[in-house]
Amino acid sequence: MDATDRLIVNELQGGFPVADRPFAEAATLLGIDEDDLIERVKRLCDHGTLSRFGPLYNAERLGGAVTLAALKVPAADFQRIAAAVNAHPEVAHNYAREDDLNMWFVIATETPERIAEVIADIEAETGLRIYDMPKIEEFYVGLRFQL
Amino acid sequence: MSTNAATYVPDDADRRLIKATQVGLPLCRQPYHALAEALGLEPPDVQARLRRMLANGVIRRIGAVPNHYALGFRANGMSVWDVPDDAVADVGSRIGALDFVSHGYCRPRHPPEWPYNLYAMVHGRDRGEVEKKIETIARLLGPRDRGHKVLYSTHILKKTGLRLVD
Structure with missing residues (x-):
């Protein structure tokens, strides 16, 4: 990763144009060549430096729902419970964290009603109580993540 | 609870466009033309739909989605704070304005064991870096912490993009 790659990661986290030749427009602003930009973005995606390059959708604006859920999982049972949770297609991200509440995952569904069903299913499958942490308010954070 | 505004109701073409782009744009000179061809739409129609979804907040932004881990930000700390309910909106906005906080939320408490109502995700190259950033937040909150x-x-036990349309 060189200075140009860092420039791309820092400056192109938003604002990519909707236009006939968007890479050409973005490349001009970055002071690089259109094809060079395309090749670099491809490489950054292939290497996993970027998770993806494209639109970031807001599920809730489409009528979907999202919540953050946490479980207290006994250490001996961790792998089995993780597999049971992850088997649900509605579970988007799942992180092990250091705390009594040691498993934290995001449930994203196409309807608000479906959240409660997924929670009930996971509680029935695991025998554990889910701590449901839906967002009450989201605080604006800018784009950044500067290198 | 978390409705910002009226829900946008995507039509069939929108849904197909969302499905085609939620894993990323085609990486070529004319990505919107490529999408139009793949979906049987006209390029100006694809662009108009994307602009509309941007304007409505259905699309938060278009661009590079960095992978923090791959970029060397290996310490990922979810900081949780117990702040007075009447202060959470004010301090939440200020914490969101800090350049090292990637997400900020108010979430419900689960008393007595979980008194925390403010969440701020902090990334750093190591835990020492995260701890310094946490101290900055604590100073900002003062007695409200x-x-x-x-x-x-x-x-990471699972990580997929949010699948909006199956």
């Missing part, structure tokens, strides 16, 4: 802790992630 009635208790906090940091939950570090130890493993």
Whole structure:
């Protein structure tokens, strides 16, 4: 990763144009060549430096729902419970964290009603109580993540 | 609870466009033309739909989605804070304005064991860097910080894009 790659990661986290030749427009602003930009973005995606390059959708604006859920999982049972949770297609991200509440995952569904069903299913499958942490308010954070 | 505005109702073409782009844009000179061809739409129609969804907040932004881990930000601390309910909106906005906070939310408490109502995700190259950033937040909160802790992630158990349309 060189200075140009860092420039791309820092400056192109938003604002990519909707236009006939968007890479050409973005490349001009970055002071690089259109094809060079395309090749670099491809490489950054292939290497996993970027998770993806494209639109970031807001599920809730489409009528979907999202919540953050946490479980207290006994250490001996961790792998089995993780597999049971992850088997649900509605579970988007799942992180092990250091705390009594040691498993934290995001449930994203196409309807608000479906959240409660997924929670009930996971509680029935695991025998554990889910701590449901839906967002009450989201605080604006800018784009950044500067290198 | 978390409705910002009226829900946008995507039509069939929108749904197909969302499905085609939620894993990323085609990486070529004319990505919107490529999408139009793949979906049987006209390029100006694809662009108009994307602009409309941007304007409506259905699309938060278009661009590079960095992978923090791959970029060397290996310490990921979810900081949780117990702040007075009447202060959470004010301090939440200020914490969101800090350039090292990637997400900020108010979430419900689960008393007595979980008194925390403010969440701020902090990334750093190592835990020492995260701890310094946590101290900055604590200073900003002052006496409104009635208790906090940091939950570090130890493993990513699952990570997929949010699948909006199946």
